[in-house]
Amino acid sequence: MSPDLRTIDLAAATIRPALGDSLLLIGLCGAQGSGKSTLAAGLAALFRQxxxxSAILSIDDVYHTKAERxxxxxxxxPLLRTRGVPGTHDLVLGRHVIDDLAAGRSARLPRFDKATDDRAPVSQWEVAPAGTRLLILDGWCVGARPQAAAMLADPVNAxxxxxxxxxxxxxxVNDQLAGPxxxxxxxxxxxxxxxxxxxEIVLRWRIEQEEALRREREGGMNDAEIARFIxxxxxxxxxxxxxxxxxxDLVIPLAEDRSPRIRG
Known part of the structure; x- marks a missing residue:
């Protein structure tokens, strides 16, 4: 997927006025398959130019290990075996990355291997350099707030x-979201x-995303597994x-093809 230049321009215009000498942490939230990773990569490349x-930390890369889940x-x-929801991330690991970069130090950026459903070896982690001024934290639940207790009573799906x-x-999950x-x-x-x-569009987006992953590697989820997963x-x-x-601070409404629904 190629980044939409209008989306990059909108996000960059929100980021630039906030940049300074210290670390700026940008939260990038969006549903599965909405193009978060593509946008994060485009923004990081732009600001490096x-x-x-700049560096990127995906909340998907700080999942707990398979053993911890x-x-x-x-x-x-038993549902906590499946990665994704609040409570299945190692926030201490993520906090160490932010603390190091905020202090001006370099930091190893964790990586999670979805093919093995486990954390990748440290030798495969990239390193964000000392003096990093922009860190993009992307993820489907980044910045989310907990629900009111009454909203938890009725199930939303099968x-x-x-x-x-x-x-x-x-x-x-809600307690974890409300606390740490x-x-x-x-x-x-x-x-x-x-x-x-x-x-409703997320299933189609996620299927498209998985099809791309299957072209890159063997295995992956079939459509029925994806439907349950989401x-x-x-x-x-x-x-x-x-x-x-x-x-x-910025909302970019997306059309069904993931293009921004903006004028101009």
Whole structure:
């Protein structure tokens, strides 16, 4: 996927006035398949051309290890075996990266191997240089806020209805989002939202994304597996699309083809 130049220009115009001598942390939120990684890469390349040392940290790259998620699945709820929702990330690891860069030091950027569903070896991690001034934190739930307790009562899909009938999983996810994730997201200086036209488009986007991954490597999820997988994300994605636009520093509404719905 090639970055849309209008989207890059809009995001860059939000970032430039906030740049200074210290680290600027940009939160980039968007549903699965919305083009977050493409936009982050385009922004980092643009600002490097403008002599702004830049790095990208995807929240997907600070997932807990497979072993840690297996422990969460045994001790709290089986659905925590699946990466993605709040509670399945190693925020301490992510915080160390931000702390190092904020202090002007270099930092290793964690990488997660989705093919093995586990953290990649440290030898494969890139290094953000000392003096990095722009860090783009991208992810589907970056900057999200918890739901009100009353909103957790009714399941939003078959996964919640059949595999979380007592609401233990969604309550744990919400508690994590209300606690450690809010402290982590408080480090964000500017928040940008790529706003999908609705959750219904996410399945198609995710299938397209997986098809591209399958062309690069063997294996991957089939369409039925993807449909089940995105149900883990549905509750919070709908919540984000409902509440985040009112408070994000920049909202870029997307059409079904991921192009920005903007004039000009």
């Amino acid at each position: 403008e002599s702004v040392p 297996e422990r969460l699945a045994r001790e709290i709820h 996964l919640e209805r059949e595999e979380d009938a007592h609401g233990i999983w969604r309550q744990y 994730y809010q402290a982590f997201f408080a480090r964000i200086d500017r928040l940008i939202l790529l706003a999908a036209p609705g959750f 149900q883990h994300y549905e509750r919070l994605t709908r919540h984000i699309l409902s509440e985040m636009p009112a408070r994000a």
